[in-house]
Amino acid sequence: MTSRLKTLGEAGQAVWLDFVDRKFMDAGGLKKLVEEDGLTGVTSNPSIFEKAIGHSDAYDDQLQADLAAADTTVESAYEALAIKDIEDACDTLRPVYDRLDAKDGYVSIEVSPYLAMDTAPTIAAAKRLWATVDRPNLMVKIPGTDPGVPAIEEALTAGININVTLLFSIDAYKKVLEAYIAALEARVAKGEPIDRIASVASFFVSRIDGVIDKKIDALGTDEAKAVRGKVAIANAKLAYQHYLEVSASARWQALAEKGAQPQRLLWASTGTKDKAYSDVLYVETLIGRDTVNTMPPATMDAFRDHGETSNSLVSDIDDAEKVMNEAERLGLDLAGVTAQLVVDGVKSFADAADSLYGAVADKRIKFLGDKIDGFSADLPADLDAAVKDAIEKARKDGWSRKLWAGDASMWTGGDEGKWLGWLAAARGEQVDFDALAALGQEARKYKDVVLLGMGGSSLGPEVIGLILGSASGSPKLHALDSTDPGQVATVADAIDPANTLFIVSSKSGSTMEPELLRAYFFARCAQAVGEGQAGSRFVAVTDPGSKLEAAAKQDGFAHIFYGDKTIGGRYSVLSVFGMVPAAAIGIDVAGFFETVKTMAHSVGPDAPPASNPGFQLGAIMGAAAVAGRDKLTLVPSPTLKPFGSWLEQLLAESTGKQGKGIVPVDLEPLGDPADYGNDRVFVHLHLEGDEMSADHAKLDALKAVGQPIVTITLADKADIGQEFVRWEIATAVAGAVIGIDPFDQPDVEDAKIQTRQLIEAYEQSGHLDPETAFFEDGDFAFFAPKPVAGGDAVAILKAHFATAKPGDYAGFLAYIEREEKHEALIEQIRVDVRDAHKIATVAGFGPRFLHSTGQAYKGGPKDGIFLEITREPAQDIAIPGNRASFGTVQLAQARGDLDVLASRGQRVLRVHLKDEKSGLQALASALKVATQD
Numbered sequence: 014m015t016s017r018l019k020t021l022g023e024a025g026q027a028v029w030l031d032f033v034d035r036k037f038m039d040a041g042g043l044k045k046l047v048e049e050d051g052l053t054g055v056t057s058n059p060s061i062f063e064k065a066i067g068h069s070d071a072y073d074d075q076l077q078a079d080l081a082a083a084d085t086t087v088e089s090a091y092e093a094l095a096i097k098d099i100e101d102a103c104d105t106l107r108p109v110y111d112r113l114d115a116k117d118g119y120v121s122i123e124v125s126p127y128l129a130m131d132t133a134p135t136i137a138a139a140k141r142l143w144a145t146v147d148r149p150n151l152m153v154k155i156p157g158t159d160p161g162v163p164a165i166e167e168a169l170t171a172g173i174n175i176n177v178t179l180l181f182s183i184d185a186y187k188k189v190l191e192a193y194i195a196a197l198e199a200r201v202a203k204g205e206p207i208d209r210i211a212s213v214a215s216f217f218v219s220r221i222d223g224v225i226d227k228k229i230d231a232l233g234t235d236e237a238k239a240v241r242g243k244v245a246i247a248n249a250k251l252a253y254q255h256y257l258e259v260s261a262s263a264r265w266q267a268l269a270e271k272g273a274q275p276q277r278l279l280w281a282s283t284g285t286k287d288k289a290y291s292d293v294l295y296v297e298t299l300i301g302r303d304t305v306n307t308m309p310p311a312t313m314d315a316f317r318d319h320g321e322t323s324n325s326l327v328s329d330i331d332d333a334e335k336v337m338n339e340a341e342r343l344g345l346d347l348a349g350v351t352a353q354l355v356v357d358g359v360k361s362f363a364d365a366a367d368s369l370y371g372a373v374a375d376k377r378i379k380f381l382g383d384k385i386d387g388f389s390a391d392l393p394a395d396l397d398a399a400v401k402d403a404i405e406k407a408r409k410d411g412w413s414r415k416l417w418a419g420d421a422s423m424w425t426g427g428d429e430g431k432w433l434g435w436l437a438a439a440r441g442e443q444v445d446f447d448a449l450a451a452l453g454q455e456a457r458k459y460k461d462v463v464l465l466g467m468g469g470s471s472l473g474p475e476v477i478g479l480i481l482g483s484a485s486g487s488p489k490l491h492a493l494d495s496t497d498p499g500q501v502a503t504v505a506d507a508i509d510p511a512n513t514l515f516i517v518s519s520k521s522g523s524t525m526e527p528e529l530l531r532a533y534f535f536a537r538c539a540q541a542v543g544e545g546q547a548g549s550r551f552v553a554v555t556d557p558g559s560k561l562e563a564a565a566k567q568d569g570f571a572h573i574f575y576g577d578k579t580i581g582g583r584y585s586v587l588s589v590f591g592m593v594p595a596a597a598i599g600i601d602v603a604g605f606f607e608t609v610k611t612m613a614h615s616v617g618p619d620a621p622p623a624s625n626p627g628f629q630l631g632a633i634m635g636a637a638a639v640a641g642r643d644k645l646t647l648v649p650s651p652t653l654k655p656f657g658s659w660l661e662q663l664l665a666e667s668t669g670k671q672g673k674g675i676v677p678v679d680l681e682p683l684g685d686p687a688d689y690g691n692d693r694v695f696v697h698l699h700l701e702g703d704e705m706s707a708d709h710a711k712l713d714a715l716k717a718v719g720q721p722i723v724t725i726t727l728a729d730k731a732d733i734g735q736e737f738v739r740w741e742i743a744t745a746v747a748g749a750v751i752g753i754d755p756f757d758q759p760d761v762e763d764a765k766i767q768t769r770q771l772i773e774a775y776e777q778s779g780h781l782d783p784e785t786a787f788f789e790d791g792d793f794a795f796f797a798p799k800p801v802a803g804g805d806a807v808a809i810l811k812a813h814f815a816t817a818k819p820g821d822y823a824g825f826l827a828y829i830e831r832e833e834k835h836e837a838l839i840e841q842i843r844v845d846v847r848d849a850h851k852i853a854t855v856a857g858f859g860p861r862f863l864h865s866t867g868q869a870y871k872g873g874p875k876d877g878i879f880l881e882i883t884r885e886p887a888q889d890i891a892i893p894g895n896r897a898s899f900g901t902v903q904l905a906q907a908r909g910d911l912d913v914l915a916s917r918g919q920r921v922l923r924v925h926l927k928d929e930k931s932g933l934q935a936l937a938s939a940l941k942v943a944t945q946d
């Protein structure tokens with residue numbers, strides 16, 4: 014018996030399948046429909062692929078094989094899967110296309126629904142899909158939105174078959190038909206053929222009734238009920254009347270004579286949603302010549318079973334008009350409804366794409382295995398709920414796309430969009446791999462590399478140097494980001510200036526510390542190798558046009574590597590600022606980016622927040638900070654311990670402002686559950702193979718009492734580059750959740766101004782402004798804007814920290830040499846204070862932290878209790894061309910810092926150690942007593 018579906022074909026209507034699925038096609042389902050039901054086309058949309066790919070394992074083999082061949086973005090991974098189905102469908106329909114001489118036999122694939130409101134990217138996507146599938150019976154689906162119409166016209170003019178989707182109103186359809194005709198005329202004008210250009214205008218039917226019927230039900234009157242289930246069909250019938258009118262026009266006839274094919278009206282959304290209606294309602298009522306009905310499988314089955322064919326589309330046109338008039342009289346607002354349906358249609362396809370891309374992104378990460386760093390989170394229920402809310406808000410607002418598009422509305426709507434050059438840097442696009450490889454070769458003739466820079470210009474390179482180490486035969490890296498005379502001397506004593514490559518690194522090129530360090534080491538180098546020769550051992554890394562660039566040119570530096578002004582210092586590690594020092598110690602930068610790119614792909618605009626490693630972490634950090642868990646406590650495994658110093662700057666400078674933000678807690682030994690309040694998030698950064706079982710037991714104990722624990726796992730330390738990307742994105746996202754601009758650092762600047770004023774005064778007078786200690790004994794002198802009461806050092810220290818309350822943190826700001834013994838004593842001090850007061854502790858060596866965590870201490874939450882530590886330097890170092898020595902500069906920095914901290918409402922106390930050698934030990938002992946009982 015002939016299939017009832019074939020009778021539609023006999024009535025001039027093409028039967029298309031509104032469904033794609035690999036299992037179905039692999040089982041020969043599509044071929045069967047072609048052979049038995051006269052099927053002549055296929056449509057797909059994001060919802061269809063979401064159902065096919067997102068909920069099945071049929072695509073897993075291909076995805077795994079594709080990823081094994083080459084990693085790629087989520088969108089490309091998805092497209093490869095979808096395109097394979099579309100190509101297979103095109104090939105199945107190809108005999109139909111050939112038999113009907115290009116009049117039918119088409120398969121449609123839709124451009125990304127995220128582009129529905131953007132003309133140029135839609136055109137680019139249409140051209141890309143057309144070229145990739147490379148089959149004449151492909152149709153690219155473009156929404157008939159206002160921005161879609163010019164894209165439709167341009168794509169058609171370029172010879173691409175177009176299925177115009179999401180048409181609801183006759184007015185929108187008229188514009189689309191006009192675009193089709195204009196495109197054909199343009200081709201004729203250029204002498205190009207038009208006979209094999211095909212287009213359909215997909216008019217959505219059932220969705221209109223879905224909304225209008227609700228309004229009818231709300232009215233509840235009999236006259237309203239009389240048009241229930243009739244408006245969508247009437248609307249479609251009148252659209253067809255317009256088609257007939259235009260087809261009869263002389264303008265169209267002229268094109269038809271040249272072989273033009275009509276742009277057929279395609280009835281889409283023809284599955285019946287309201288069970289009260291016939292399951293073939295939107296087929297039986299819309300049958301007419303030169304049209305298409307694309308049906309979901311259930312509708313097709315129903316029609317095959319009991320559908321009746323008649324010439325329905327052109328019958329009862331008067332009735333259709335009456336229905337439309339009645340709809341207007343009843344105030345059903347069809348124009349408003351259809352306009353809203355376009356918006357909702359775009360949104361619902363975008364929602365489907367979120368879910369589809371999310372499913373692909375999750376599988377991609379699963380299949381990548383240990384090629385991508387692992388991530389898991391154990392969160393208490395309240396935080397978990399807040400994180401889910403933040404992720405959903407980010408998804409709804411399209412933040413992953415906004416971020417990459419530089420749309421500042423996800424932050425404060427300020428100039429954030431101008432600071433996103435680090436995204437391209439994460440893809441390896443800021444550096445010249447060949448130039449870096451050449452530098453790496455050249456550097457092999459040196460024994461040491463000394464990097465002079467601050468904050469973003471030193472911390473990333475230092476982390477790379479410490480974690481990855483120099484290649485065999487390449488020099489060792491010394492990052493110097495201090496004015497501490499002891500620290501400067503340690504580096505100066507460790508190297509032979511004649512056998513050292515110096516990298517002076519400063520984005521602004523005017524930061525005081527690298528400027529002074531450059532003066533000092535340039536003079537030492539000139540002394541060692543002779544005037545005029547020193548420059549050949551110096552490399553500058555700086556943004557174009559900086560003062561450092563000019564100085565480097567003047568002094569004949571061997572190379573100048575240029576940064577990107579749209580990247581802030583703390584986001585610069587994957588640009589020349591991190592990669593030049595990395596190359597100098599022999600790291601294969603191109604190889605390094607192979608693993609970095611895997612993370613860059615994972616956090617792209619096409620990875621929805623819930624499946625995006627950067628957003629997952631960022632939402633946790635942001636939601637936690639908003640809920641008062643603002644002390645991000647890093648628990649690294651031994652090899653990864655250096656990572657925190659880079660991370661601290663990123664988090665603190667980016668989020669710590671306007672009294673809000675995240676206070677990073679690095680290098681605080683892990684304690685027991687009783688040592689912590691409810692203000693922490695622990696992030697365990699683990700390198701597989703690193704031994705840290707004691708910490709694991711402690712983390713388990715913390716987990717058991719409901720402390721939030723995030724775990725990030727690296728299979729290989731070479732994958733550390735992925736963490737730069739993850740945390741950069743996460744920080745930008747956390748900034749958005751917290752509601753600040755993550756790319757400025759307003760409060761750091763104030764400390765710099767204070768310091769500069771003190772130094773300028775010194776350069777004039779030869780001394781710093783006098784200051785008076787409020788208490789002094791043999792070991793210590795105490796200074797503070799507001800003296801702390803107490804008869805001795807222990808009492809003063811005790812009183813200072815006695816102000817601690819839950820949620821506060823203690824900060825130890827040490828303007829002394831950063832070396833092992835000092836680090837150990839500071840660690841001991843931190844543990845004593847934490848355990849006594851149950852508060853978080855942070856520590857920084859000055860002036861290094863000024864260009865890093867200093868921002869959050871000044872601009873972030875006002876719950877810091879700071880103890881600044883200065884000392885009498887045993888030995889000072891003069892700076893060529895300056896009256897002030899390094900020791901004086903450092904003291905001025907400490908004083909400027911204290912003043913600004915106090916002016917921001919933080920609790921501050923400065924202890925000046927009289928003896929550099931024994932002073933810190935004496936302080937640790939005094940604090941031990943002060944924190945007992």
Ligand SMILES: O=P(O)(O)OC[C@H]1O[C@](O)(CO)[C@@H](O)[C@@H]1O
Pocket residue numbers: 467468469470518519520521522523524527581582583666758761762863864865
């Ligand atoms: O690279 P530059 O311009 O010398 O800046 C160094 C550091 O100083 C800061 O501006 C803070 O003082 C950081 O943001 C930056 O990384």
Ligand SMILES: O=C[C@H](O)[C@H](O)COP(=O)(O)O
Pocket residue numbers: 031056057058060178215217219220280281282283284307
């Ligand atoms: O081209 C087909 C359309 O995308 C589809 O018919 C929409 O149908 P729906 O309204 O059932 O989602």
